Structures are given as structure tokens and as C-alpha cells.
Amino acid sequence: MTRLFICSPPMTNVSTSLIHHPYTPPADFAAPQPGVFKASTVIFPNVAAMRHREWKDKSGYTYGLHGTPTTFILEERLCALEGGGQCLLAPSGLAAIATVALSLLKTGDEVLLPDNAYGPNKSLCDAELHNWGITTRLYDAMDPDDLAAKITDRTRLVWLEAAGSVTLEFPDLPALQRICRARGVTSALDNTWGAGLAFNAFDLRPGSGEILGVDISVHALTKYPSGGGDVLMGSIVTRDPGLHLRLKLGHMRLGLGVSGNDTETVLRSLPSIALRYRAHDATARALAKWATGRAEFVQVLHPALADSPGHAHWKALCAPPEGSAQEGGAAGLFSVIIDERYTQAQVDAFCDALALFKIGYSWGGPMSLVVPYELAQMRPRWPAHLKRGTLVRFSVGLESAADLQADLAQALMRLAG
Numbered sequence: 001m002t003r004l005f006i007c008s009p010p011m012t013n014v015s016t017s018l019i020h021h022p023y024t025p026p027a028d029f030a031a032p033q034p035g036v037f038k039a040s041t042v043i044f045p046n047v048a049a050m051r052h053r054e055w056k057d058k059s060g061y062t063y064g065l066h067g068t069p070t071t072f073i074l075e076e077r078l079c080a081l082e083g084g085g086q087c088l089l090a091p092s093g094l095a096a097i098a099t100v101a102l103s104l105l106k107t108g109d110e111v112l113l114p115d116n117a118y119g120p121n122k123s124l125c126d127a128e129l130h131n132w133g134i135t136t137r138l139y140d141a142m143d144p145d146d147l148a149a150k151i152t153d154r155t156r157l158v159w160l161e162a163a164g165s166v167t168l169e170f171p172d173l174p175a176l177q178r179i180c181r182a183r184g185v186t187s188a189l190d191n192t193w194g195a196g197l198a199f200n201a202f203d204l205r206p207g208s209g210e211i212l213g214v215d216i217s218v219h220a221l222t223k224y225p226s227g228g229g230d231v232l233m234g235s236i237v238t239r240d241p242g243l244h245l246r247l248k249l250g251h252m253r254l255g256l257g258v259s260g261n262d263t264e265t266v267l268r269s270l271p272s273i274a275l276r277y278r279a280h281d282a283t284a285r286a287l288a289k290w291a292t293g294r295a296e297f298v299q300v301l302h303p304a305l306a307d308s309p310g311h312a313h314w315k316a317l318c319a320p321p322e323g324s325a326q327e328g329g330a331a332g333l334f335s336v337i338i339d340e341r342y343t344q345a346q347v348d349a350f351c352d353a354l355a356l357f358k359i360g361y362s363w364g365g366p367m368s369l370v371v372p373y374e375l376a377q378m379r380p381r382w383p384a385h386l387k388r389g390t391l392v393r394f395s396v397g398l399e400s401a402a403d404l405q406a407d408l409a410q411a412l413m414r415l416a417g
């Protein structure tokens with residue numbers, strides 16, 4: 001059956017008219033959340049516009065992979081969060097890490113990683129980068145002199161992390177960055193822990209007159225920006241347009257894109273990130289403090305605890321003076337080292353006995369999580385600042401602190417039994 005419409009272009013078939021429908025809604029719609037655009041194909045008004053498409057900045061659209069209004073909005077908001085100038089989105093935090101490495105390194109180059117780096121970054125370096133003739137060396141995150149000594153004329157990239165993964169040592173980040181700057185090596189901070197809130201990665205000494213910021217900030221949006229435990233995404237924020245362009249070219253050639261639906265969930269969560277971060281922080285600090293009083297734990301690792309490794313560096317960077325514009329704080333993570341008199345089986349039974357802390361990776365969502373780690377495998381030379389025992393990491397969700405503390409206490413009875 002054929003239907004006739006009085007509109008242009010001429011359409012005679014319902015299938016055609018449902019695809020090329022003439023109606024467009026009024027343009028001035030406004031609501032608290034931006035609209036969600038989804039596209040692989042982006043339509044150009046004419047061939048000349050296609051030929052002159054602009055992909056280097058946000059002045060136009062080319063193809064869904066290279067940005068939509070929805071991804072552009074998230075990129076700009078992440079720049080506001082982190083104090084950067086340009087942003088790229090990747091399908092996970094690890095994809096963002098890999099994009100930095102693959103865009104900036106070539107055969108013969110060397111990358112330096114802190115000894116407490118995020119594990120999958122170490123694996124990427126040990127496997128793929130190694131196979132492509134890129135060497136990796138670890139430096140002692142707590143010893144800037146060690147970083148200075150390990151930089152050679154082949155070093156093209158230094159990764160920074162504050163606090164370190166799992167063991168949560170807080171490094172002297174300004175000192176490490178000053179060394180990278182002096183030696184002319186690009187620095188990339190895994191900024192997932194700080195989330196753009198605990199400190200400003202692009203201004204590590206606010207108000208001092210010294211402009212000292214990292215070159216690249218990578219953020220696993222999977223954690224606090226999402227806040228739901230239900231989406232994977234990563235970002236790469238820079239302040240240097242030239243560096244951004246190198247990363248953007250690598251990002252483009254690797255074909256990394258994010259979905260409009262995933263972007264929407266992060267955009268929806270982002271306005272509450274500072275409130276959530278503060279809530280996670282307060283509960284984690286209360287539990288970490290309580291944990292210091294338990295005899296089962298020989299060490300509690302949380303940078304805000306006075307005897308945790310790097311506490312003074314955390315305080316200098318993340319504890320802003322009264323009335324300062326800086327948020328400050330700490331992520332909702334802490335680790336304990338359980339006395340070595342308990343067997344691995346007892347520690348596993350303790351983790352299994354937890355009811356509110358679920359067993360699973362990641363953090364930043366509403367649900368508290370626990371993971372026992374094999375520290376001897378992660379750090380072949382046991383760090384002098386860590387006591388011997390079995391490490392268990394807690395990521396604190398948004399449950400009540402009292403309920404979580406009661407859960408830890410009841411599960412600890414299992415450890416004794």
C-alpha cells in the first residue's frame with residue numbers, strides 16, 4: 001500500500017517516510033541533563049562540508065567514533081573536574097592507560113612505572129610493550145632519587161600514581177613531577193584515586209607561584225565518576241594542545257570510542273561526585289581508624305593515618321587549609337595486613353564471612369567490596385615499610401559506617417576460630 005505525503009523530499013512509501021520524516025522538534029529544549037546522541041554515521045549537509053570536516057577540535061562532527069554532542073559534553077565536564085584543557089574518552093580506564101602508551105612510545109623507548117603501579121598497567125608493559133621492543137623499569141614510588149637515577153635518554157614516559165594501588169603509599173608527587181619536568185620526560189598520572197577532588201593534578205602546589213602539574217591525567221571513570229559499579233570508561237586529560245593532538249591521533253587510529261548510553265550514565269552521576277567522594281572518604285577513614293585498634297591487623301594502610309607510608313606527603317597535597325577552594329580528602333579505600341600467624345585459608349574464611357563487603361574488584365560504587373591480594377607476587381621484594389602478613393583491601397561503599405564496622409567485627413571472629 002502506498003501513502004502520499006505533501007512534503008519534501010517526495011516520499012511515497014511508509015518505510016521511506018519513517019526514515020526521512022520531515023518533522024524536527026523545536027530547538028530550544030532545556031532540561032537538567034543534556035540530551036543523549038548516539039551515532040556511528042554523522043550526516044553532513046553537503047559534500048563540501050564533508051570534505052572540510054574538522055576533527056581536530058570540537059568545532060564539528062565527523063563520525064560517531066570521533067565524538068558526538070554527548071561525548072563532547074562529558075569531555076568538557078571532566079576538564080572542569082580535573083583542571084585540564086582537553087580530554088579523550090576510552091572504553092575503560094585500562095584502555096585509556098594503553099592509549100597513552102601506544103600513542104607516545106615506539107620501539108627502543110623506555111617507560112618507568114612506580115613499583116606500586118596499577119597491576120594491569122604493569123601487565124601491559126610486561127607483555128605487549130615488551131613484545132614491541134619497549135622496555136619497562138620500576139622505580140621506588142617513595143624515593144624520588146630512585147626515579148631520578150632511573151631516567152635515561154631512552155625514557156619517554158613516567159607513570160605516577162597517588163596513592164599507589166593496593167598498598168596505598170602516598171608519594172611525594174610534586175618532587176616526582178619536578179624530576180620529570182627537569183629531565184624533559186612526559187609524565188602520566190593515574191588519577192583514579194584522587195578523582196580530580198583530593199588534589200589538582202595540573203596544579204600540585206596551588207598558590208605557591210610554582211606551576212607544577214603532570215602532563216597527562218588518566219582517570220578510570222569506572223570508579224567515582226560513574227559511581228554505580230555498572231559502567232566501564234576512562235579519560236585522558238591534558239593541558240597541552242600539542243600533547244593532546246598526539247594522543248588524539250593514537251586514540252583515533254586505535255578506533256577507541258565510547259557509547260552514548262555509557263556516556264549518559266557518567267554524565268548523570270558526575271554532579272554528585274564530590275558529595276559521594278566525601279561520604280566514601282568519611283566512612284573509610286572511620287573504619288581504617290577502628291581497624292588500627294584490632295590485634296588481628298599488624299598494619300592498616302590509609303594515607304590519612306599518621307603512620308601510613310607517605311602520610312606527610314598526603315597531608316601536604318590533600319589536606320587543604322581551612323577556607324581553601326580545594327576539596328581535599330582521600331578515596332574510600334584502605335588495606336590491612338593480617339598477622340602472619342593466620343593462614344591464607346583463615347584469611348579467605350574471614351573474607352567469605354563478610355556479609356556487606358562483597359568479594360569483587362573495582363571501587364567507587366555504592367557497595368563495599370573486599371579483595372585479598374598476594375603481595376609477595378605483586379612486590380617480589382617485600383617493601384621495608386610494609387609489615388609481613390596477608391594483605392586484604394577494602395573499598396568502602398555508601399552503606400552506614402556502623403553497619404560496615406559490625407560486619408568487619410563479626411567476620412573477624414571467623415579469623416580467630
Ligand SMILES: *Cc1c(COP(=O)(O)O)cnc(C)c1O
Nearest residue numbers: 092093094118192220222232233
Ligand atoms: C580500576 C582502575 C583502573 C582501570 O579502570 P578500568 O575501567 O577497570 O579498566 C586503572 N587504574 C586504577 C588505579 C584503577 O583503580
